[in-house]
Amino acid sequence: MLPVNIAHKAEQLINTPLQSDCSSDNSFTEQQSDPVCAYIYDINALKIHAKQMRSQLPNNCELFYAAKANPEAPILQALSSIVDGFEAASGGELYWLRQQLPQQKLIFGGPGKLDSELSAAIDLAVELLHVESLYELHRLQQIAQNKERKVAILLRMNIAIGEISQTRLSMGGKPTPFGIEAAQLGEALTLINSCSNIELKGFHFHLMSHQLDYQNHIQLMSLYFKTFKQWCKDYQLDLKHLNVGGGIGINYSSPQTPFNWPQFCEELNQLIQTYEMQDITIRFECGRYISASCGYYCMQVLDIKQSYGKNFVVARGGTHHFRTPAAQNHNHPFTIVRQNNNNQHKLPTVTQQKVTIVGQLCTPKDVLCSDQEVAQLSVGDLVVFTYAGAYAWNISHQNFLMHDKPQMIFLAESTQETINND
Template sequence: MNPKVIHLIHELRENSKAPICAYIYDLDGIRQQVRSMLNTLPERTSLFYAIKANPDKRIIEALLPLVNGFEVASAGELLKVREVSESVPVLFGGPGKKDYELELAISKDVAYIHVESLLELRKLILLARERTKDVHILLRVNLRTDTLPQTKIQMGGRPSPFGLDEQFIEEAVSILKEAGNTYVHLSGFHFHSLSNNLQADLHADMVQYYLQKVAVWKDKYDLHIQVINAGGGIGVSYDGSSGFDWQRFTALLAQIRTVAGLETTELYFEPGRVVVADHGYYAVEIVDIKRSQGQYFAVVRGGTHHNRLPASWGHNHPFHVVPLESWPYPFPRPEIKQEKVTIVGELCTPKDRLHADAAVERLRVGDVLVFEKSGAYCWTISHHDFLGHPHPEFYYLTGGDHE
């Protein structure tokens, strides 16, 4: 458990009587995570941060000097990045891009737009011609294969709303070569086939498969390929099992002949979860402990309206107990010892659960639970305003201090 987080929780208790409910982001930890990832990347590979994992402005600012750029999936995310930097390279992905989003991508000088359909391609050609501005694109391809690693979220290798099936590449190239298109340029291909993959060896095999497919298309359609974007999808373990081995993955990449022979082509990665998950903490105070039909429930100030990931993924989120000695009431303090307890939130729904049947040595009302690995897809995917409870506070650890 991060000692800086524990210190901050004790400080919060000293300075406020309100139940603790806060997100704590370790910016130094995030920066170190990225530095270690960059240290082992092979040549001609670049690291972008997919801000969908956590678009907090302070995190974007912390990563700006380190990553090669950012990946966004909406006009809102694009504006968040451009608020921090008007010049950092941005990749714009996601299905269903509206005209105003394509127009914004053009006006905000997005480095590459990931084109997801033939209609999107035709719209982009029209908009670029109207603005007489060059636009560089990567065709997102949904491969028809059963060789991809299997994860909870499959985004390719099967019928999918994401990307173009391989059979439509020829038509896309034909559209780009039509008379009247002098502004939209095909620079390469984009792949994002899955999410939260924990298998480094299979991930390396998948990247190799991407490169092999692009080599075929390059010759078949006489293309000059500047970029192959292998997407993200690198996972984090929430159940204590082994996580993704980044060092092994990059070592395997370096051994792939097609990676070593990229020459003038760049290989991009755009991870999100693995960059920030381990450096975010959701701290919530226990406000009640009750027994119901032989089971214990600990109710916290907070819940799935702040951290929806455990409910969304159907897992028990890991946590650490921070004991606090303060008890301002004249009656006994409720507690349990060496029991199993289900951690629930303050919402009026039985689905507001963060952890079921957790074994605890000791737990008291007024203690704080720190849900670790809460840096990615926790706050931003949550239904913040359901029932109107106050939002958590946000704190940022940097250097020897917090903000």
């Protein structure tokens, strides 16, 4: 079931489609009223969810939003008074975040930082810069020295996960471009001691993504806390910051059984007491888990056809707008908004059958879900994909085949809407 406000807006889109606004010079559809293709974002739901997340964290924990998940300006503005800050993973994100959120705390991470990006991070007053390699340390020291500025950093470390169950995207204790392996910590600390413009504030661990099991994540936190305390003891470090990354996933195959954030926070608080981490600022930088549930991708059905015994539903849009299903290799959850059409019996229709929903692209990989049973679906109906608020529009190959962009609709608390086709 869709939330009432989303269902209402979807029905409005079907019954009164907006005029197409083609970005191409060959705008042959601009005078027509084309079938619907849109993103709808529930800003109020986003705020409620983020507030609940933030309020359930232990007192010494902070919640940052990883902008890579969805950097749309209304999303950032909605979160600005709720989260403790924002994480950038590129120079482009850094400038965008500072432009949109001039007073917010920013942190900057990711491999392969350019010298110009390191310089910009200093100029834009990034609170903490996450260093990924020894060579990056050398470069950062030189840049900071030239600017006669101090830079506060965290070392991103790649440590072994051990016996903890791995997710389908694990990055710990194996060769990756992310972070510094534990064996190089001594060398990194020696180098920092020689860098007069660099101040080490703590460590950053991010070893898993797509985490669905809160108990598994608690085990990971235990590993982080134990490692942090041991290193502080072994190297006589007085550090006050531990960034534990994000990595909490969305259960796309079974949305009714999500990651148990309240229980995770409760056990996290107990873990903090056990490891005596109360005086350490523990920072989460979540993206997907914050914004995914506020977004909906809507496609109006253009055609229904059979091919060798299989039903294909062809809808307006596709993976060039909504790459999430292809990127994650899953059947994305969806619901159907039926069209009240008096001639519906003349339209191609499937009833109590399995369908594969595809887009308009000239590739067999343009599939959003396969062999999913529907009660009834006709040409003209709207297929609404839920959990489309993260790693969706912004990771898609948007210019492939030069199709029109989807409408971008943001439903605010006042029920006013912002529509942006740029």
